[in-house]
Amino acid sequence: MVLGWRRRKNKNKNPRNLDLEIVIPAHFKCPISLDLMKDPVTLSTGITYDRDAIERWFQDGNFTCPVTNQILTTFDLVPNHALRVLIQEWCVENRRFGIDRIPTPRVPVSPIEIADALLHMKASATRLDRYGVMESVQRIEKWRCESERNKRCIVENGAASVFSFAFHAFASSIEENASVLEEILCALNWMFPIQFESQRILGSSNSLRCIVWFLKHQDLSGKQNAIVALREILCSCDEQVLEAMAEIEGNTKELLVELINKRISPTITKASLMIVHYMVSSSYPSCEKVKLEFIELGLISSLLEILVDTEKSLCEKALGVFDSLCSCVEGREKAYSNALTIPILVKKILRVSTLATNYSVSAIWKLCRYGHKDDNDEEEEDEEEALVEALQVGAFQKLLVVLQVGCDDETKEKVNELLKLLNPYRAGLECIDSDFKNLKRSF
Structure with a gap:
């Protein structure tokens, strides 16, 4: 493989010479990268390499000299000043061909x-x-x-x-x-x-x-x-x-x-x-x-506002916090009272990432499985409203697709339980959401 610099175009020169290449002397090239050495250093084996290349070699877990394959007893890198000066002089001699002088590296x-x-x-x-x-x-x-x-x-x-x-x-x-x-x-x-x-x-x-x-x-x-x-x-x-x-x-x-x-x-x-x-x-x-302190500060509403339209990384983090807050009664109470909760959570399933889907499913599962009141009748009413709303925005179909494309065991368990909870309410309420019609399966 021949490496070199193509000569810069010059209107005053003979066109036949425009494709002239300057070949790098072999001893100026690093044996690892095959590029011109900027900071030549010599190992105990006597072989010279460019500092960046040989250091990356060592960082990758190698303990030998790349050329001789000899196991090294020391990893000291001795600067080869004489070779560096020769490389710099060669660069200066060929600067008319567009070659920049290699700067003297800092120790x-x-x-x-x-x-x-x-x-x-x-x-x-x-x-x-x-x-x-x-x-x-x-x-x-x-x-x-x-x-x-x-x-x-x-x-x-x-x-x-x-x-x-x-x-x-x-x-x-x-x-x-x-x-x-x-x-x-x-x-x-x-x-x-x-x-x-x-x-x-x-x-x-x-x-x-x-x-x-x-x-x-x-x-x-x-x-x-x-x-x-x-x-x-x-x-x-x-x-x-x-x-x-x-x-x-x-x-x-x-x-x-x-x-x-x-x-x-x-x-x-x-x-x-x-x-x-x-x-x-x-x-x-x-x-x-x-x-409770974060919930009282209105964090539930703030998270839903972020989730309306945000990029992947921010969405995952907001969903993670939202799911954690839904673990307590007060958090679910605030979530139930916000009309955006269920539509947004369902919308994020299969739309952002696997992690976002897991958080969304988990939050919906908590809202549909647990109420927020002490009275059992009111608790059941909250769950029923959440289930009905989830069906109306297409949760059933999306959950089926989650099972088809694959998910972890914990999410799978929650999806199966949600499908059982949603099934009795399907008649006359189900919405066919086309949000995932172009989704490719994993099989």
């Missing part, structure tokens, strides 16, 4: 340098030295901006744990340490996802309170960093962290509902829905109380 940061910076940062955070921490953060940020390789190296050497510790250390005095806390939180955002240990450190009461404060007082960028961090902390669904979040004083839940309603940005809206989902779908002690 990548070493694990030892990262460890030293993190050690300095942790020591500074322990004695609450804001300037020392800021110096370390800026140093690490500079390395991160230089290359993707540096970023990976920083994350792999435990930066998230030290940054989480520093954030926790300064979180007890928020306003006094706002600037350093903001820098730490901004840096943490490019380290996500983080390990469980770091999640627990950031999940302390002081840290959570600080992040919520950022949600209230920061600009758009600051709010986005804070909400993404909060989502990352709660995604482990650790009971202690969720309980600490539930006990934060102030209008935290009102703030989350406000962020969902305002839809300031897709990132903030999605992260807010995920946070609410973690808070209402777990089994920690305050979960039921938290559900």
Whole structure:
């Protein structure tokens, strides 16, 4: 295979030379990518590769030299400066053919340098030295901006744990340490996802309170960093962290509902829905109380408004929260009172994704199987109204198709029970919905 650059078109040159190609010297090409090397490095076997290519080789779990197939005893990459200079000189000599000079690569940061910076940062955070921490953060940020390789190296050497510790250390005095806390939180955002240990450190009461404060007082960028961090902390669904979040004083839940309603940005809206989902779908002690608070804040109506017309990812998250809220009596009561509930849930079946279908079926099942009143007669009346409305908007046919195209065991069980509940009401009420007429089966 011959690689090269086609000569740029030049009206003043002989047309017979327009297709001339400049062939790259073989020793300038990486044995892995077969492209011109930008940062040649040599292994202990004496073979030279482009840094990005050989690092990807190692990341894929290989322990040998690609050319010699020899097992490596060391993974040190020695920069081949002499070859790099020759490549640069060759580029300059052929620049009239449109070849750009390969820039001199920056020396990548070493694990030892990262460890030293993190050690300095942790020591500074322990004695609450804001300037020392800021110096370390800026140093690490500079390395991160230089290359993707540096970023990976920083994350792999435990930066998230030290940054989480520093954030926790300064979180007890928020306003006094706002600037350093903001820098730490901004840096943490490019380290996500983080390990469980770091999640627990950031999940302390002081840290959570600080992040919520950022949600209230920061600009758009600051709010986005804070909400993404909060989502990352709660995604482990650790009971202690969720309980600490539930006990934060102030209008935290009102703030989350406000962020969902305002839809300031897709990132903030999605992260807010995920946070609410973690808070209402777990089994920690305050979960039921938290559900009631979100329901009283009108979250059911807000979710239905989002579901009217929204993209796939947001729809899945909104349906997940809605399904969780329908697990309690008060949630079903609010759902029954909204005329959009059943039509929207039925409409989302088979229209968004498998996950959205599962959530929709689950919510309909809860509404049709359980009432919301203490009186049995009124309870049966609510169930009957939900069943009749579901039939009128084409639920029976859609549920049959769900069984035909396939679903998980839990959803299948709910679909079968719903079909049994709906069947007695079919005569004279059933609507043939064409929403799925073009749906392709999985067999």
